[in-house]
Amino acid sequence: MAEEILTVKNLKKYFITAQGTVRAVDGVSFSVKSGETFGLVGESGSGKSTVAYTVMGIYNPTSGEILFKGVNISQGINKRPKSLKKELQIVFQDPGSSLNPKRTIQQTLELPLKVHGSSGTEDCTSRVIELLRMVELPAEYMYRYPRELGGGEKQMVAIARALATSPSFILLDEPTSALDVSVQAKIMNMLMRFQKEFDLSYLFITHNLSLMRNVASRVAIMYLGKICEVTSASEFFHTPLHPYTRMLLSSIPVITKEEEALKPKKIASRGEIPSPVNVPPGCSFHSRCPERMEICSKEDPSIVEVEEGHTVRCHLYHG
Amino acid sequence: MSTPLLEIKDLHVYFKVYEGILKVLSGVDFRVEKKKKVGLIGETGCGKTTTMKAIMRILPALSARIPKGKILFEGKDILEMNSRDLQKVRRRNISIVFQDPTAALNPVFKVGEQLADVIKYSRKEGGTSLSEKEIKAEAVRLLKEVALPDPERIMENYPVQLSGGMRQRICIAMALASANDLLIADEPGTSLDVTIEDQILRLLKRLVEERDTSIVLISHALGAVRGLVDRVYVMYAGNMVEVSDTEDLFSDPLHPYARGLLRAVPKLTGGGIAEGIRGRIPDYLNPPEGCRFFPRCDYAMPICEKNQPPFFNHGNKHEVACFLYQR
Amino acid sequence: MRSLSSRRWKAIRKGWYKFSKSPLSIIGLAVVLLVMFLAVFANYVAPYPGHAEFFVDFARASEPPGWTNLCGTDEMGRDVLSRVFFGFRYSLMMAVVVLALVVPPGVVLGLVAGYFRGMWRSTVIMRITDIFISVPALILALSICSVLTPSVFNAMMAVSLMWWPWYCRLVYGVTSSLRNEFFVQAAEVTGAGTFHMLFREILPNCLATILTKMTLDVGWVILIGASLSFVGLGAQPPTPDLGTMVADGAKYLPDQWWISIFPAVAIVFVILGFNLLGDGVRDLFATEEI
Numbered sequence: 001m002a003e004e005i006l007t008v009k010n011l012k013k014y015f016i017t018a019q020g021t022v023r024a025v026d027g028v029s030f031s032v033k034s035g036e037t038f039g040l041v042g043e044s045g046s047g048k049s050t051v052a053y054t055v056m057g058i059y060n061p062t063s064g065e066i067l068f069k070g071v072n073i074s075q076g077i078n079k080r081p082k083s084l085k086k087e088l089q090i091v092f093q094d095p096g097s098s099l100n101p102k103r104t105i106q107q108t109l110e111l112p113l114k115v116h117g118s119s120g121t122e123d124c125t126s127r128v129i130e131l132l133r134m135v136e137l138p139a140e141y142m143y144r145y146p147r148e149l150g151g152g153e154k155q156m157v158a159i160a161r162a163l164a165t166s167p168s169f170i171l172l173d174e175p176t177s178a179l180d181v182s183v184q185a186k187i188m189n190m191l192m193r194f195q196k197e198f199d200l201s202y203l204f205i206t207h208n209l210s211l212m213r214n215v216a217s218r219v220a221i222m223y224l225g226k227i228c229e230v231t232s233a234s235e236f237f238h239t240p241l242h243p244y245t246r247m248l249l250s251s252i253p254v255i256t257k258e259e260e261a262l263k264p265k266k267i268a269s270r271g272e273i274p275s276p277v278n279v280p281p282g283c284s285f286h287s288r289c290p291e292r293m294e295i296c297s298k299e300d301p302s303i304v305e306v307e308e309g310h311t312v313r314c315h316l317y318h319g
Numbered sequence: 320m321s322t323p324l325l326e327i328k329d330l331h332v333y334f335k336v337y338e339g340i341l342k343v344l345s346g347v348d349f350r351v352e353k354k355k356k357v358g359l360i361g362e363t364g365c366g367k368t369t370t371m372k373a374i375m376r377i378l379p380a381l382s383a384r385i386p387k388g389k390i391l392f393e394g395k396d397i398l399e400m401n402s403r404d405l406q407k408v409r410r411r412n413i414s415i416v417f418q419d420p421t422a423a424l425n426p427v428f429k430v431g432e433q434l435a436d437v438i439k440y441s442r443k444e445g446g447t448s449l450s451e452k453e454i455k456a457e458a459v460r461l462l463k464e465v466a467l468p469d470p471e472r473i474m475e476n477y478p479v480q481l482s483g484g485m486r487q488r489i490c491i492a493m494a495l496a497s498a499n500d501l502l503i504a505d506e507p508g509t510s511l512d513v514t515i516e517d518q519i520l521r522l523l524k525r526l527v528e529e530r531d532t533s534i535v536l537i538s539h540a541l542g543a544v545r546g547l548v549d550r551v552y553v554m555y556a557g558n559m560v561e562v563s564d565t566e567d568l569f570s571d572p573l574h575p576y577a578r579g580l581l582r583a584v585p586k587l588t589g590g591g592i593a594e595g596i597r598g599r600i601p602d603y604l605n606p607p608e609g610c611r612f613f614p615r616c617d618y619a620m621p622i623c624e625k626n627q628p629p630f631f632n633h634g635n636k637h638e639v640a641c642f643l644y645q646r
Numbered sequence: 647m648r649s650l651s652s653r654r655w656k657a658i659r660k661g662w663y664k665f666s667k668s669p670l671s672i673i674g675l676a677v678v679l680l681v682m683f684l685a686v687f688a689n690y691v692a693p694y695p696g697h698a699e700f701f702v703d704f705a706r707a708s709e710p711p712g713w714t715n716l717c718g719t720d721e722m723g724r725d726v727l728s729r730v731f732f733g734f735r736y737s738l739m740m741a742v743v744v745l746a747l748v749v750p751p752g753v754v755l756g757l758v759a760g761y762f763r764g765m766w767r768s769t770v771i772m773r774i775t776d777i778f779i780s781v782p783a784l785i786l787a788l789s790i791c792s793v794l795t796p797s798v799f800n801a802m803m804a805v806s807l808m809w810w811p812w813y814c815r816l817v818y819g820v821t822s823s824l825r826n827e828f829f830v831q832a833a834e835v836t837g838a839g840t841f842h843m844l845f846r847e848i849l850p851n852c853l854a855t856i857l858t859k860m861t862l863d864v865g866w867v868i869l870i871g872a873s874l875s876f877v878g879l880g881a882q883p884p885t886p887d888l889g890t891m892v893a894d895g896a897k898y899l900p901d902q903w904w905i906s907i908f909p910a911v912a913i914v915f916v917i918l919g920f921n922l923l924g925d926g927v928r929d930l931f932a933t934e935e936i
Contacts, residue, residue, distance in 0.1 A: 043512040058831055077834055085837035098828035102850035115837045143653055150599065151363065161832070180362035180539050185583035186595030207512065210585040214592050237587065251517040252587065253542025255569050259587040337663055 004067075005169055005201045006055070007031040011064035013047075013054050020277045024050040026225035027064075032169075037195065037202040039216030039233065041209065041248070045274075046222040048205050049093075052173045055203070056090050068169070086116045089162035093174040095154035099146040105132075105157055106142035112164040131160040135190060152183030159187070163194065171203045176211070188215060209252050210259075213237050218309075221245050224274065224284040227303075231310035240264065241312045243289050283315065291316060322394050324533050325351040325374070325413075325501055330388030332369055332378065332557075334603075340384075341603040343369055344557045345611075346627065347388070351501065351533050356524075358544035358565070359537045360580070361554035364600050367537050370554075371503050373398075375415060376405060393500075411444040414498030418506040420486035424478040430489055431474025434458045434496065441497040461492040465522060484515040488522070495526065502527070503535045508543060520547055541584055545569055553577045556601050556611040558627070563637035573639040575616050610642070618643055665930045674922025681916050685734040692728035700884045708902050718904035720895065726904060729886035730912045736887045737916060740802055740871040741864040747806040752813025753856060757844045759814065760821025772818065778811040787870065791879035798887070801880035805870055809863075816859060820852045854931035862924035865917035872913050888913050 013025040025047045032038040042048040053059045055066055057077035066074045073084060092098040099108055109128045117124075129139045135156040146154055155175060162170050172191070176184035188211070194200060206212055212219060213233060220230040221244065229242040240246050246264045254260055267290055274280060280287050286296040293315055301315045332344040343366050351357050361367045372378045374390055376397065390397040392408060400408070417423045425433060435454045438461075442449050449457070455474075462470035465488040478486055487507060494502050504523060508516030524547050527534045538544050544551060544565075551568045553561040553576065561574040572578045579596040598615035607613050610623040622642050630638040631645055665671055689695050693716075703723030711718040717726035759771040778786075790804035824830060833847050868888075874880040875889030883890060888909045895906025 056835055082837050090835055092828040094828060098832050100829040100847055111833060111838060112836045181580060182362060182583045182595040185592055188592045189594060210587045213587055213589055214585045253540060253546055254587050255542050255545055255584055256586060262587055337660055
């Protein structure tokens with residue numbers, strides 16, 4: 001039984017703004033097992049990116065715990081030990097802005113090596129060439145600037161950068177959302193290969209459900225700062241329980257008839273996503289929920305384990 | 320056969336840059352019939368936005384060159400039009416909805432003002448002059464058509480006060496006001512969330528069915544296109560490579576690029592991720608002499624290297640630009 | 647594998663191409679180079695180098711422009727053209743010294759304030775900056791100069807004191823906007839130290855703005871310096887400062903117009919040159935649009 005490499009317990013992150021308190025993450029708990037890909041799905045305002053940044057230390061948690069390999073790491077990035085920064089890496093969503101436009105690829109890739117390593121200059125250069133080779137980019141690219149690379153290539157450099165410190169955990173925040181389908185396929189294949197080769201654990205965030213289906217072993221879906229449902233990937237797509245999950249699944253565009261058959265019956269998504277400043281009372285989804293009941297606007301449901309490994313936060317499944 | 324609404328013939332578009340000449344479009348053929356919905360699928364850098372900008376003649380004047388080709392709108396060549404006729408086409412006949420609604424709206428003017436301007440000039444071209452009240456009423460009507468709640472209040476807002484989905488609907492309303500014949504939607508849902516994108520695409524479908532407007536939907540999201548259009552073009556590196564009725568393409572793609580593309584889309588039914596297409600898009604400074612997909616094609620033949628394939632008919636209005644299908 | 651030096655050479659050639667697209671930038675560059683040449687080699691190029699210091703020849707005083715003196719002579723018999731060449735020297739010297747004093751601290755403070763935005767360090771820096779900016783520049787310079795003995799050195803100090811906040815504010819603006827970009831956070835997550843973040847990640851992205859401003863500022867500093875000298879608070883006679891020359895010669899307008907007009911034209915000439923060059927520098931950094 002694989003151990004848990006990352007555990008998040010009742011994590012909360014609130015932002016105080018002029019408009020009010022934004023409850024970006026409001027009590028999120030999940031755990032990632034060593035060597036697995038845990039998927040986090042949600043739309044904008046769901047808080048999935050905030051969870052990612054809080055785990056990485058870019059934000060300080062308002063409350064709750066983050067445990068990495070059993071050790072509490074709930075501090076901001078400035079307070080974390082260097083050894084931790086080596087272990088935990090991130091690949092950002094927008095390849096265009098995750099590489100410094102004024103630094104060459106070589107300089108960008110050398111930074112993690114210099115911070116965490118030992119090596120002198122020749123060692124660094126050969127390690128950079130090796131990293132480029134791993135992501136199937138020619139060594140010549142190390143002299144180039146990000147603007148001379150395509151979107152997919154930039155993202156491959158970002159992945160190489162994440163791998164440079166030989167981490168054990170990589171957080172992938174929508175790594176392919178900005179990319180074309182054929183490039184996405186190439187990068188995802190690469191990531192899966194690296195996972196096996198280097199025994200990596202991934203926290204994979206995306207809104208692309210079709211992609212998630214083929215990549216994650218377990219999936220959690222978030223809405224307005226809270227997790228609605230957590231289960232294995234196949235369960236998630238065959239028997240979704242939460243109304244939001246079903247709404248999301250019914251609206252994805254698919255390209256084959258078999259996929260059409262799999263999708264839940266069309267639930268027209270109504271209304272806008274409420275802003276996280278004005279979270280409706282009771283269950284945060286009730287204003288858009290087609291199966292809304294009386295109790296939903298009053299009480300926030302608690303998490304129930306409907307089957308083994310399948311938890312839902314919805315009044316429909318209480319009692 | 321009646322005159323198609325829009326017909327692009329052998330369009331070439333080049334860009335002059337410091338390093339040389341980027342030969343982006345090298346012979347694009349494209350056709351939209353009246354009241355039809357056409358999709359254009361292609362990946363980043365294939366030239367789809369360049370083609371659309373060429374139609375509206377909004378390519379960057381300093382660097383863009385059109386050495387060859389015709390763009391016929393109802394039989395008249397847009398590239399040869401004088402500025403008066405062109406203005407009429409832009410104000411009344413064709414319109415584009417761009418990818419990023421935030422960038423498409425002027426941040427310092429209220430939404431109502433921007434919409435009113437579009438309506439006013441479009442009507443002027445049609446010969447009618449509306450009073451302010453009439454323009455406002457028309458604006459409200461259009462906003463209702465794009466399913467925006469409380470239109471009067473929205474008109475008083477600035478774009479920054481509205482959400483992405485609402486801004487895109489406003490852009491669509493503006494396009495409807497000035498596109499009686501053809502609406503071009505360039506990746507309308509890309510910068511929005513999946514459920515909101517779904518709403519926008521369904522809105523477009525409904526609007527187009529209710530009116531007689533033709534629509535061109537450009538997207539790199541294949542599923543989105545499949546749900547909306549009757550006919551699909553696939554574009555690669557400045558050429559159209561395949562065209563057919565929608566279901567024909569998705570069930571039986573012919574061109575190796577189209578096949579690779581459809582295979583690379585992750586399926587909801589599972590099955591892992593297919594390999595992508597090897598290689599990268601050609602350098603437009605030095606594009607391949609023959610078929611532009613030749614360097615990446617697993618089915619390449621000697622003829623492909625030196626000759627650019629024309630469209631071959633594969634029956635049932637399904638055409639492919641590939642020597643594999645030469646009779 | 648194409649080497650680093652051949653790529654650098656290509657980048658320089660492309661940079662020249664972008665810069666030279668506008669003929670005005672070339673003119674600006676030519677003017678600046680000319681002025682610099684004249685300033686450095688004034689001793690060798692000026693027809694009457696001795697006239698730059700204390701020199702009197704009343705026999706040849708106030709002569710209009712002619713073949714012996716291309717710009718005429720002033721009331722002491724000194725050749726105006728030679729004094730203008732030496733005047734360039736003082737103007738450029740002032741610009742170089744002031745910018746050298748002002749840019750490094752201004753940029754560093756701006757980086758720190760922008761990076762640590764929201765913390766007390768940043769607030770303190772920016773409030774001090776605000777205080778300096780809120781005092782009208784020339785008035786501040788005038789007050790300082792009038793308290794101290796008028797001299798070129800003191801004028802430079804006064805101008806420096808009122809100039810640094812603008813660089814701080816400029817760099818603060820760029821840094822704040824870059825602070826939350828992914829590449830900055832990526833470097834932080836990797837574990838880079840503050841020095842690296844400020845000077846290796848953020849500063850290179852500010853350089854374009856800083857260099858453009860510096861080029862344009864040369865003109866401004868020269869103008870302020872000339873203004874101070876004009877009111878007698880900068881260089882003192884017989885130093886051939888352009889501003890002083892304009893002031894001294896003003897008494898003789900409009901009859902002996904050459905004594906004051908040529909130095910004034912020289913001021914315009916050098917400022918215009920740097921402004922045109924500044925435009926060219928800005929074009930150099932502009933990204934190309936297809």
